[in-house]
Structures are given as structure tokens and as C-alpha cells.
Amino acid sequence: MNHKILIIFMLFFYNCDIPLNSSDSQIIYIESFRTNYSLESDSIYIELKIINYNKVTSITSLFSDDGGLIDTLNINDLGLDGDIIPNDGLYSIKFSLNNFQYGKNYYLENIISGNDQLLIENRIINFEENFIPEIIKIEYPSIFYLGISNWDTLDINITIMDRNGIEDIDHALYLINSDFLTKDYSYTEECDHYVLSPEEYLGYQTDPSWILQPDSVLNDSTIVYKTSIPTRPSNDCGGYGPVLFKFIIQDKVGESIQNNDEIVVEILSCGDSTCSEESPYYECSQCPDDCIENINCLEESDCSNNIDEDGDGNIDCDDPDCIGDIFCE
The missing domain is CATH 2.60.40.10 (Immunoglobulins)
Structure with a gap:
């Protein structure tokens, strides 16, 4: 069974204590977010793409549902659990979840700190079962x-x-x-x-x-x-x-x-040595080389030799092919 994720609501809160002389090259922010649930391993995968990740000192994610906190996650950039390359700004984690339910709201609070900044991001995630076409x-x-x-x-x-x-x-x-x-x-x-x-x-x-x-x-x-x-x-x-x-x-x-x-x-096609009478394409005049042995493509060439040359049961002048032949007039 395969599954898809429907992120039904995303809400961002920023509480950043940024120095006055900061620039875009200093500001930490989330460029993209991805998550997935695997039924086979009964685990959830979370991935954050961080800009200016070299300024990050820690990322903590609080995963909860309506009943309260489920787990506190320390997301890393070590190249594990689906993140192939370490230290590339892709922070990820894979963790098991007991009593997982489709259609249920889960809450994720990402707390990112570094470079005298504190970034807090909240998401509501709903996993729906996906059927392959x-x-x-x-x-x-x-x-x-x-x-x-x-x-x-x-x-x-x-x-x-x-x-x-x-x-x-x-x-x-x-x-x-x-x-x-x-x-x-x-x-x-x-x-x-x-x-x-x-x-x-x-x-x-x-x-x-x-x-x-x-x-x-x-x-x-x-x-x-x-x-x-x-x-x-x-x-x-x-x-x-x-x-x-x-x-x-x-x-x-x-x-x-x-x-x-x-x-x-x-x-x-013409030239493939196949003569088919099922299609008007294969008339004897259009593909003569393919149909040279087809009895329906043969003609009574001599109307006076007492031979049924085209094998249609009609000999010489009795064959329609001989109509107009000088010998049959």
C-alpha cells in the first residue's frame, strides 16, 4: 500500500532576534518542507531545506496530536534516513509512530536556532491513504x-x-x-x-x-x-x-x-512478404511482390491453353479475366 500526504494548513511564526547589521546571507529560513509516511516501515520522514544552514546550531521539532506531545525530535544534516549528502542544508529525521491514523491531524513545531536567531515554524499535517492508479x-x-x-x-x-x-x-x-x-x-x-x-x-x-x-x-x-x-x-x-x-x-x-x-x-507494409486480404491496403496492384503467390492476385494469362492458370475453377474463355480477349470473341 502506498500513501500520500495532504498538508492541509501551514502557519509560520517568526521570533527572530537578528542583529541590525545582518544581511540576507546571515538570515536563516526554511526554503522547503517535505514529509512522508511509510506503511512498510511504520515510520514518518521529515525533511527541511534550510538556507544559510551553516549558521544553524540546532533544530528541534515537537511532534504532537490533539492529545499532546508525542515526541521531541532532533533533526540533523548527517546524510541519514533519505538525506544522501551530509552537510548540504537538508535536515531530516525518520522516526516510528505508534497508533498512526490516516485522516488525523498531527502538529509539527520546528524550532531553529543559530547566529543569534530563533525561528519557530508551526505546521498542521494530515496524512491520507493513497491508492496507486x-x-x-x-x-x-x-x-x-x-x-x-x-x-x-x-x-x-x-x-x-x-x-x-x-x-x-x-x-x-x-x-x-x-x-x-x-x-x-x-x-x-x-x-x-x-x-x-x-x-x-x-x-x-x-x-x-x-x-x-x-x-x-x-x-x-x-x-x-x-x-x-x-x-x-x-x-x-x-x-x-x-x-x-x-x-x-x-x-x-x-x-x-x-x-x-x-x-x-x-x-x-509493402515489401514484408505478407499478403493480407483483410485490408483494402493489400490489393494485388499495390503490393504485387507480396501477393505474387496469392491465388486471388493471379490472372488467366493465356485464354487458349485449356489451363486454369489462376486456380479459380474457370478455364480460358470461361474465366472473367478473358473477357475481351481476341481468342474468346
Whole structure:
């Protein structure tokens, strides 16, 4: 189970005894604050980013609830418990909390002293349970036919459910493995359609721009995301072969989920030696080399040899291909 933190209220109190000749380089203040609860370790992590931290002598945090003080914490900058680098201005601590409750208000009072200054900051923190988004359905074509001369788009839809609400979804990203798709040399005029060797495989690739866009809202917790991926036409040496996809859905807390099932789309194109009658794209006249052995693409070439050359059961002048032939007039 994963969790998110909702800081429902922040209130700052400053009680600073600052020398009159002080400057910004002398004033201690909190630049950022972060906290998280881990169910696995049953612990709370607190982190403060301090400006002019070299002036700090101590940071004490009082952690309490409506029943009173729970613990007094001495926050340090030793590079422990999630703070990787020591003495970098990130003060942190991780501590266990008995009888933790979601939806309950906790109070944090940070007392920072140093350089003749005293900074007191108060926060009210409320931890809410976070549910990782779920991929309900992925809609994609198992076979995709490249256009002959025009660019086309490969459309993929993903239905996502987030029990925290669709506004909790940060983004949906796709990754592509095109290692098995034929390639084309840029320095040749012909379509090469060569295949990578295993040593050249790159695996799954992605880019920050490969983001699916919200398409339709089904209800408060379910939404459909969509992407339309441009595909190079076959006349422009568009590659063919299997393409593999992965999808990563991340919420605003940073928790993410990835599809477990392998998504494979078979790309078909002229020149791939595949003749399919399921698509009007594969007419015999458009991909003759692919369909040379397709019986439906053969013609009765000799209308006087008493042979059914196209195998359609009609011989010579009885075959529609021989209409208008001089021998059949």
C-alpha cells in the first residue's frame, strides 16, 4: 500500500532576534518542507531545506496530536534516513509512530536556532491513504497496416482508474521497443529494410514528449487516455515487424504502475512478404511482390491453353479475366 500526504494548513511564526547589521546571507529560513509516511516501515520522514544552514546550531521539532506531545525530535544534516549528502542544508529525521491514523491531524513545531536567531515554524499535517492508479484496459490494434504514401497514426487508448480521483493522475507515458522493426539506411536511395542484430538492440525507449493525453472521462475515478503515434508510409521506407509497448501511469505523489502484459503490434507494409486480404491496403496492384503467390492476385494469362492458370475453377474463355480477349470473341 502506498500513501500520500495532504498538508492541509501551514502557519509560520517568526521570533527572530537578528542583529541590525545582518544581511540576507546571515538570515536563516526554511526554503522547503517535505514529509512522508511509510506503511512498510511504520515510520514518518521529515525533511527541511534550510538556507544559510551553516549558521544553524540546532533544530528541534515537537511532534504532537490533539492529545499532546508525542515526541521531541532532533533533526540533523548527517546524510541519514533519505538525506544522501551530509552537510548540504537538508535536515531530516525518520522516526516510528505508534497508533498512526490516516485522516488525523498531527502538529509539527520546528524550532531553529543559530547566529543569534530563533525561528519557530508551526505546521498542521494530515496524512491520507493513497491508492496507486490501475490500468483497467488497453485498446490497440494487434495488426497495423502502414499507409502506401500518406502518413497514418497508430491509435492506442488506455482506461485508467484512480480511487483517489482522476485529478490524482499526474501523467501517462508510453515506451517503445522497436528493435525488431526493419530499419533503413539514410545514405541509400532504396528501402533497405535491414534487421538489427541482437548486439544492436536498445530495448525500450521513451521521451518526455511521449505522453498520452486525456480523452474522455467515464466517471470521477475513471478516465481514458489516448495517443496517436505517427507512422511512416511504406513508399517512404516505413519499417515493418513487431513493435512492443509499455505504459507507465504516475500519480501526483510520484507512485506509478506499469502494465504487466506485453503489448505487441505487428506492423505490415509493402515489401514484408505478407499478403493480407483483410485490408483494402493489400490489393494485388499495390503490393504485387507480396501477393505474387496469392491465388486471388493471379490472372488467366493465356485464354487458349485449356489451363486454369489462376486456380479459380474457370478455364480460358470461361474465366472473367478473358473477357475481351481476341481468342474468346
